[in-house]
Amino acid sequence: MSTRARLTALFGVLAAVVAVVIVLALAARPAAVSAAPSSEIAVAAGLDDCGDGWGDGGRAAGGTAAFDVDNTTVGGVEVYLQAVDTQKVYLDLESIGAGAHAHARVTLGSGRYRFVCLPADADPVRGPTVAVGPAPRGSALTPGIVPVTRADLIPAAQAYGAWVASRLPALRRQAAAVAADAEEGDLAAARRDWLTAHSTYETLGAAYGAFGEVGDAIDGLPGHGLTGFHAVEAPLYTAAPASAVVGPAQKLVADIDRLIAAFPSAQIDPGDMGLRAHEIVEDALRDVLAGAADAGSGTELATIDANLSGARQALAPLHDILASRYPDLAATQQSITTTQTLVEGFRGADGTWTRLSALTTAQREHVDAALSETAELLAPVAAICAPRRNP
Incomplete structure (x- = not known):
């Protein structure tokens, strides 16, 4: 899967938390200098006049207020x-x-508030x-949230990086087993081991940004040229002979070796930690469920299952940060579990998975709806954990 770094639009159906996300994450865009409409409160945002203009005698009425904030x-x-x-912060104008x-x-509502101006x-x-009535x-x-700083996120990034590092040796062994199977001409075993190794890699989604170009070599999307896992997948799941699998499988192992060698000096950006869990599920919806990540194995649902495990792993180090900031954290965790249970219902007792193309329209819509709900609940995590300066 290619490196991606984007923050998607937040979903409007969340209740309290989305109000925070819209206010905090979608900063007001600067407009041309003009007088504030009569319905707005003109507020200065400068080094000597920060907050001037709001509050008559240090008091203001509670309820909805519209502000025109002027950078002086x-x-x-x-x-x-x-x-x-x-x-807690109730507005973040970036x-x-x-x-x-x-x-x-x-x-x-009732309380004491102030504007805080943060020059670059x-x-x-x-x-x-x-004092607001x-x-x-x-x-x-x-709703307001206590800002999350980069310093808050560094331990989460370090914990997640350590977990990823602990999984890379297993990934290497699993990929090496595929190459060994192909060398022995045992394609049935190679298919089983390929699925195990690919699923392991698909759980590591929050680290893709740190993997760099070697990540693309290991798991670039089929539409961009077959590399890594997909270069093995294509001959492995067709009528190609075992000899056609050996070379790509050996190249995959070599690329994983490159990743293992490079990862200790790589850095997972603490600022990306909140984004990644949402991004993993979004990618599963956009690429995997659409069939764009398949090179012939028909194991898209196994990939989605692994992606959901990856989202859970990415969310876990953020628990202490989110527990006091995100009221729907428990619902988000439950949604991941519920969606994963649904997807795993398409795995047979022998470990084989139903092909995506074999799902009925109703089944596919059910999976799509469940993934969409999970992505929706994860979206505020990205906004809440966006690093901000401590006021």
């Missing part, structure tokens, strides 16, 4: 609206250019504290 500095600035007592404005709405190359500037009855308050 000569450089870019990020702006938080933060609860003083809990440190990359407001010099002299530009950002527009945002937030619904606040200077310490945070904290604005005056504003109770929101009108029935208001849907914007």
Whole structure:
């Protein structure tokens, strides 16, 4: 599977957490300098006037407020609206250019809040504290989260990297077994061992960014030229002789050896940790379930099963970070389990998997819906764990 690094659009059907994600992750885009509409509160975001303009005598009404935040500095600035007592952030307006404005709405309840301005190359500037009154009855308050910093994520990245390193020797043994089977002419054993090795590799999805070009050599998508596992898969699952499998299998082992040699000096970016679990399932939906990752074996469902295990492994080191920040963490973990149970229902007692093409329309829609729900629940993890500066 090719290296990918992208944060997808968040799904709108989540309740409380999505409100946080939309506000925090989708930062307001700078607009041309203009006067704030009468319905907006003009707020300064500078080094000497951060937060000026909000709060009459240090007090403001609760409920929904619309802000026009004006960067009065000569450089870019990020702006938080933060609860003083809990440190939770309710707005995160990213990359407001010099002299530009950002527009945002937030619904606040009783508490003490302040704007915090974070210039790119200077310490945070904290604005005056504003006491906000109770929101009108029935208001849907914007949830806040405590920012996650890169320092918070480093232990998670290190723990995950250690787990990946522990799996690489097993991956090498499994791939070597495929080559040995092919050399002996035992294609049935080679197919079994290929599936075991490929499934192991597909559990390592959160490390693909650290694998670099050798990752593409090991598991590039078939549509981009057959390499690695798929170069073995194509002859192995056709009428090709065993001799046609030997060369690609030996090349696969050599590439895995390159990965083992290079991985100790590779680095899993702590900033990617929250993104990867969601990305693994998204890739399973977009590539694997669509049939784009198959080179003849028809084992797409086995790959999806391994991807779900990989998503669980990627999520595990983030548990302590997410436990106090993501109310749907338990539901997300359960969704992974439920979806994996569904997918594993298509594996026979002899270990063979139903081909994706053999699923009925209803079965395929069921798998698609389950994967989509899991991806949907994982999307906020990416936004919540996006590294932010500590205000």
